[in-house]
Amino acid sequence: MAYDFKIRSAVNANGKTAYYAKITGLSTPEFFIAYKTKYEERFGLYNSSVTTNLVYKATDYVGKFGFWAYFIEATTKVESQGSFLCLNTYDRAFFTFGFMQFAAHVPNGDFVRFFRKLLTLPNAPDYFPRLRLIDGRIFYKNDSGATSQLENDTSTIKLMEYLNPTTNEVEQQELICSARFIHWASNDEKHREVQVEHSISLYKENMKKYSKRLNLNGYPAKVCFMVCDILHQGRGTFDRISYALDTDSHEKAFQNLCTIGNTHYATRINGVKAHIKKLEQAGIFNKKYKADTNEFV
Known part of the structure; x- marks a missing residue:
């Protein structure tokens, strides 16, 4: 079942605009998405909140990944305080997510590969019903069933614009996509495991390359x-x-x-x-x- 998110905003006591979401038709509680912010000439969202049960801890994953679980931990702390929900949509990447701050602007980069893995999970259609993996690439499927490729070896601009159409203002599509990521990471252990596995895989791959060069x-x-x-x-x-x-x-x-x-x-x-x-x-x-x-x- 594809989730339908209803978005609302509120201005809190310190003047920040906060956005919240709720899944329509379900009795699940409303949840916080992010705050609105401005960075240079760009507008976007950020979520740097830290929730006790949604923070990366090496001890939770050392049984599966051994020493590598500790090897990435310091980076997770300084990137996001280890938050699985860390989000920003206000910089040149257009969309950045996760405790390692995977950024959507790099072709075949950390975010793109992370998102591809997420789309293999059984509940991916609940969160992104329009997206498909075809030959290992991310595609968008419209109402008529036609598909269009969102990323390739040279560009992710269509994927960036799908997640966040512009940085001129906070837009509904940007809020919906952010809500999807926040809710998915909050409620699905498999999503969080993909974050961890991908982060460790990234550093393992990098160590091979860096060792050869250095x-x-x-x-x-x-x-x-x-x-x-x-x-x-x-x-x-x-x-x-x-x-x-x-x-x-x-x-x-x-x-x-x-x-x-x-x-x-x-x-x-x-x-x-x-x-x-x-x-x-x-x-x-x-x-x-x-x-x-x-x-x-």
């Missing part, structure tokens, strides 16, 4: 993690990272990496350092990377 075999987990976090956020280049690693001390390499982007991103860098230190003190993050198996041992 020769990371034998480096401590914290050095490898910092490389991944820098490139995930985009606060540094491979050349800058290579320069930071050019030392005979792994600890010095880590400290060098921590200086990349510190002028603008000190809060994030301090956040990941603090979380890594906590994991080290717990005896969890004291592993080294083994390139031939793409594992930490």
Whole structure:
């Protein structure tokens, strides 16, 4: 059954416009979607709320994913405080979702691959009845049954506009798509598992690529993690990272990496350092990377 979301807005005591949704025809409660915001010349939504039962914790997934569950954890903390519901629609990506902030503007990027996986879940038609996976690509199906492709190897603009038609204003389609993602992540453990599995897969794939380029075999987990976090956020280049690693001390390499982007991103860098230190003190993050198996041992 395709869900029909009824949207309402309200202005709260501090002047923010908040949006809420309810599924028509069901007795399920109304839920918060997001607040309206303006960023530069763009308007959109953001949801940075943290709900206890909807926050990523490595301990919940270590049984399935082993050390990799811990390896991504610091990034989830600084990206979204680990919130499975983290949303923004106000920047150049048009639509960003999840605790790792998957962004819709990159062809074959993290959001596109994440969304493809979501559309394989049995309840996907309940949330996105118009979307289909055809030959591994996302398509839109109209009333007549004709399909049109929303993303390919060079562009996601049609997918971006499906999720969020413009950034000139907050629009009904944008609200509906946001409500779908928020409700789905809130109420379906499988959706959250896809977020986790995709995030870990992303960092595992990246470690293979980064190790080949930077020769990371034998480096401590914290050095490898910092490389991944820098490139995930985009606060540094491979050349800058290579320069930071050019030392005979792994600890010095880590400290060098921590200086990349510190002028603008000190809060994030301090956040990941603090979380890594906590994991080290717990005896969890004291592993080294083994390139031939793409594992930490």
